Amino acid sequence: MLYYDFHIHSALSPCGDKDMTPNNIVNMAALSGLNAIALSDHNTVGNVRAAMAVGRACGVSVVPAMEVETAEEVHVLTLYPSIDAAEEAAAVVYKSLPDIKNRPDIFGEQLFMDEDDNVTGYEEKLLISPTSLSFDALFDLVKSVGGIFVPAHVDRHSYSVLTNLGFIPDNLDIKCIEVSKATEDLDAYLAARTELKKYSIFRNSDAHYLADIAYAEAYLECDSVSDIFRTKGCHL
Ligand SMILES: [Zn+2]
Ligand SMILES: [Zn+2]
Numbered sequence: 001m002l003y004y005d006f007h008i009h010s011a012l013s014p015c016g017d018k019d020m021t022p023n024n025i026v027n028m029a030a031l032s033g034l035n036a037i038a039l040s041d042h043n044t045v046g047n048v049r050a051a052m053a054v055g056r057a058c059g060v061s062v063v064p065a066m067e068v069e070t071a072e073e074v075h076v077l078t079l080y081p082s083i084d085a086a087e088e089a090a091a092v093v094y095k096s097l098p099d100i101k102n103r104p105d106i107f108g109e110q111l112f113m114d115e116d117d118n119v120t121g122y123e124e125k126l127l128i129s130p131t132s133l134s135f136d137a138l139f140d141l142v143k144s145v146g147g148i149f150v151p152a153h154v155d156r157h158s159y160s161v162l163t164n165l166g167f168i169p170d171n172l173d174i175k176c177i178e179v180s181k182a183t184e185d186l187d188a189y190l191a192a193r194t195e196l197k198k199y200s201i202f203r204n205s206d207a208h209y210l211a212d213i214a215y216a217e218a219y220l221e222c223d224s225v226s227d228i229f230r231t232k233g234c235h236l
Contacts, residue, residue, distance in 0.1 A: 003216035006038035007077055007204030013041045014108035017209045021117040022050040024210055026058050033216030036225045038065035042127045045090040046112050053115040061225045068093055069130045070138050075152040075159040077178055078142045081229040085145040096131035139172045153180040178202040
C-alpha cells in the first residue's frame with residue numbers, strides 16, 4: 001500500500017512558495033507518512049530530477065509529473081514512468097507556451113534548484129500561461145510517452161475540464177480524474193454525478209506551501225509506483 005500526494009508545486013511554479021524546495025518537499029512528505037509523491041509544476045519538469053535525487057536518499061518515491069494547461073485553459077495532471085519520458089513531453093509543452101516573459105514582481109519568481117536546494121537559475125518564460133496544445137493533443141502526447149493523463153481538480157470552477165469543456169470527452173481513454181480536497185465529501189460529490197463513477201479518483205493536495213502537503217490518507221493498492229504505469233495498474 002502506498003500513501004501518496006501526486007500534486008505538489010515547487011518554487012519553480014511562480015505561485016509556489018520559495019520554501020517549496022526539493023528537500024523541504026520530500027522531507028515534509030516523509031514526516032507526513034507519505035510513500036510516494038509527485039512534483040507537478042506548471043508546464044515544466046525543471047525541478048523533478050532534484051526532487052527524485054532527494055527522494056532516493058529519503059526513501060520517498062518521487063514520480064515525474066507536470067501540471068499542463070491546455071489551450072482550453074484546462075489543467076491536467078500528467079504522470080510519467082521515467083524522467084526521460086517526462087522531459088520528452090515537457091520539451092513539447094515548453095515550446096507550446098506563448099513567449100511571454102515572467103514578471104516576478106507580479107507572478108512570483110520561477111526558481112530552478114538542485115538537490116541541495118541551491119538556486120541554479122530562473123525560468124524567464126511565464127509558466128502559468130495556457131499552452132497551444134488542445135486537450136486531445138495533450139492526451140496523445142502523454143500517451144505517446146507512456147504517461148498517465150489525469151484531468152486536475154475537476155470539481156473546481158476554473159481551469160477544470162468539467163467547467164471549461166462541460167464534460168470529459170468519451171473518445172479519449174481517460175481512466176483517472178482528480179477531485180480536489182475542497183470537496184470534502186467525495187461520496188456525496190460522486191453520488192450527484194454518476195457519469196464520473198467509471199473513473200479512478202486521485203485525491204491530492206495541490207500544495208503550493210509546505211503546510212498544505214497531504215497527510216497519509218489517500219493510498220494506492222500497489223507495492224511500487226512503477227505498478228501504476230503497467231497495463232493492469234493499481235487501485236486508487
Ligand atoms: Zn491547477
Ligand atoms: Zn496545481
